[in-house]
Amino acid sequence: MKKTLSFALLATLFSAQAKLNTVKVFDGSLATCKTEKDVNEVRNQLGAYRAKALSATLTENENVQIKIALSFLQCVNEDSKIGFKLQSPLETITSRSFKGDEITIFVNKARVKSFKDGVYSILSNTQLDDKAVQVHTIEVPLKEILNGEGSEHASLDLFIQKDIKVENTSSSEMVMEDVRSFGKFRIHLKVDSETKKVTIK
Numbered sequence: 318m319k320k321t322l323s324f325a326l327l328a329t330l331f332s333a334q335a336k337l338n339t340v341k342v343f344d345g346s347l348a349t350c351k352t353e354k355d356v357n358e359v360r361n362q363l364g365a366y367r368a369k370a371l372s373a374t375l376t377e378n379e380n381v382q383i384k385i386a387l388s389f390l391q392c393v394n395e396d397s398k399i400g401f402k403l404q405s406p407l408e409t410i411t412s413r414s415f416k417g418d419e420i421t422i423f424v425n426k427a428r429v430k431s432f433k434d435g436v437y438s439i440l441s442n443t444q445l446d447d448k449a450v451q452v453h454t455i456e457v458p459l460k461e462i463l464n465g466e467g468s469e470h471a472s473l474d475l476f477i478q479k480d481i482k483v484e485n486t487s488s489s490e491m492v493m494e495d496v497r498s499f500g501k502f503r504i505h506l507k508v509d510s511e512t513k514k515v516t517i518k
Contacts, residue, residue: 350392403449
């Protein structure tokens with residue numbers, strides 16, 4: 318497990334057919350977990366995640382329902398082995414500041430949100446469960462995600478948002494509350510206007 322993300326638990330949800338399967342951290346970049354520096358890297362402190370679009374359907378009122386699978390991971394050093402570990406997005410996290418102080422990050426709430434690139438108004442907002450692997454169905458208006466009026470192509474961006482509280486465990490001097498967002502994944506869809514079917518590209 319040291320340098321890969323080959324988890325048996327994810328084999329079914331995150332198969333070779335995965336449309337969205339890159340691991341991302343909160344700033345949108347790829348996550349790495351190979352050294353002790355990675356364990357305490359600021360951009361890794363809130364964890365990483367993988368996402369996959371499982372299916373998409375069009376409702377009678379012209380909304381698109383998209384089923385998504387999410388897995389959340391944390392870069393850890395356990396028994397002198399460094400690697401990603403499945404971990405709930407609501408789990409309390411212990412790390413170190415750039416000064417070397419121990420900090421504790423409490424997660425009050427976490428949710429998956431969606432928006433259309435270039436528009437940025439939130440189209441869906443779903444609370445996350447206290448589980449490392451979870452499946453959710455989001456519903457958004459088709460007209461809001463089409464790539465132009467009359468287009469048969471559509472796209473939607475997902476991101477994770479956490480409400481957190483950070484405490485300096487070493488000195489108890491620093492207490493900070495913040496809202497942090499994880500980097501986005503994009504879902505590409507194709508809409509058949511005749512059959513009213515939506516497929517994941």
